[in-house]
Amino acid sequence: MALAALFNSIRVLVPSNPHPAIRVLTTGMSECSRFVPPVVVGLDAYFLSSVSPPNAIEAAKRLAAHTAVDRHVRPEDKIIGIGSGSTVPYVVERIKQQGGERNRNRVFLPTGFQSQQLITQAGLRLGDIAQYSVLDVTIDGADEVDSALNCIKGGGACQLREKVLAEAARTFVVVADYRKNSAVLGTTYTSGVPIEVSPFAHSSVLRALQINLGSPKATLRMARAKAGPVVTDNGNFIIDAPFTADVLRKPRELLVNIKLLTGVVEVGIFCDVVAAAYFGNQDGSVSARFENGKAEHIRPDN
Numbered sequence: 001m002a003l004a005a006l007f008n009s010i011r012v013l014v015p016s017n018p019h020p021a022i023r024v025l026t027t028g029m030s031e032c033s034r035f036v037p038p039v040v041v042g043l044d045a046y047f048l049s050s051v052s053p054p055n056a057i058e059a060a061k062r063l064a065a066h067t068a069v070d071r072h073v074r075p076e077d078k079i080i081g082i083g084s085g086s087t088v089p090y091v092v093e094r095i096k097q098q099g100g101e102r103n104r105n106r107v108f109l110p111t112g113f114q115s116q117q118l119i120t121q122a123g124l125r126l127g128d129i130a131q132y133s134v135l136d137v138t139i140d141g142a143d144e145v146d147s148a149l150n151c152i153k154g155g156g157a158c159q160l161r162e163k164v165l166a167e168a169a170r171t172f173v174v175v176a177d178y179r180k181n182s183a184v185l186g187t188t189y190t191s192g193v194p195i196e197v198s199p200f201a202h203s204s205v206l207r208a209l210q211i212n213l214g215s216p217k218a219t220l221r222m223a224r225a226k227a228g229p230v231v232t233d234n235g236n237f238i239i240d241a242p243f244t245a246d247v248l249r250k251p252r253e254l255l256v257n258i259k260l261l262t263g264v265v266e267v268g269i270f271c272d273v274v275a276a277a278y279f280g281n282q283d284g285s286v287s288a289r290f291e292n293g294k295a296e297h298i299r300p301d302n
């Protein structure tokens with residue numbers, strides 16, 4: 001018990017890109033769970049009040065997350081999807097700030113191990129997607145968003161469950177910092193399209209991506225603090241497949257082509273599912289873009 005408490009305390013202190021000496025403590029956790037939540041681990045009241053964004057990027061993430069929650073997590077919303085990544089802890093933080101009364105009759109569905117921890121450690125009620133086919137709203141991070149609100153997701157290997165919760169939601173909202181706000185996918189997120197594959201098929205999918213689909217640099221994602229490949233929350237592998245800007249200008253076409261490869265479980269390209277995207281800016285403003293093509297520049301009061 002004492003050891004578990006110590007482990008939890010240390011995890012709170014681990015930044016998203018921890019020193020190797022600290023990172024070793026997270027060895028054995030899935031890739032998704034390496035998004036160490038800066039809030040709500042253990043004594044949530046303490047941590048919620050003591051979160052201080054370490055830099056401008058964290059401040060931008062938090063601004064985007066808080067603005068999105070304020071606008072899209074309404075009192076009448078009861079079934080809420082919580083995504084994955086380093087921006088999502090600020091989503092949970094803001095939802096928690098809506099108060100116990102509003103959250104009492106709500107159920108929160110996670111997209112992976114990390115968000116499951118965020119939900120339970122915030123004292124919110126955890127549900128399972130198997131119990132709910134429709135969600136009121138899902139809020140998630142993104143690796144990059146283009147001008148038509150197509151996204152690359154899966155930098156943390158969570159795209160399968162994320163897509164299920166995105167598509168099941170009446171409203172799907174993404175939150176990110178200014179670096180993710182692009183005209184064309186692949187502009188700032190250059191690691192490639194994350195593709196979840198069955199381990200049995202990884203070699204044939206890799207070859208098909210390299211030879212047939214024009215991604216010669218497609219590679220199996222290797223773990224950083226474990227020998228061997230990253231293993232997703234679903235027990236699968238991840239391939240990162242970079243494509244040229246010309247190919248990424250037609251994300252739906254690319255999504256379909258990749259998805260047709262035998263052994264592909266899910267592709268980290270999200271098309272026609274985002275209702276609104278919020279990007280925190282360095283100057284303390286938020287840029288919002290909506291599915292109807294409208295955009296808004298928001299200056300939060302606080």
Ligand SMILES: O=C[C@H](O)[C@H](O)[C@H](O)COP(=O)(O)O
Nearest residue numbers: 085086141154155156157158
């Ligand atoms: O698999 C991970 C997810 O798609 C994340 O939502 C995405 O990688 C963005 O994460 P972050 O908010 O840390 O940039």
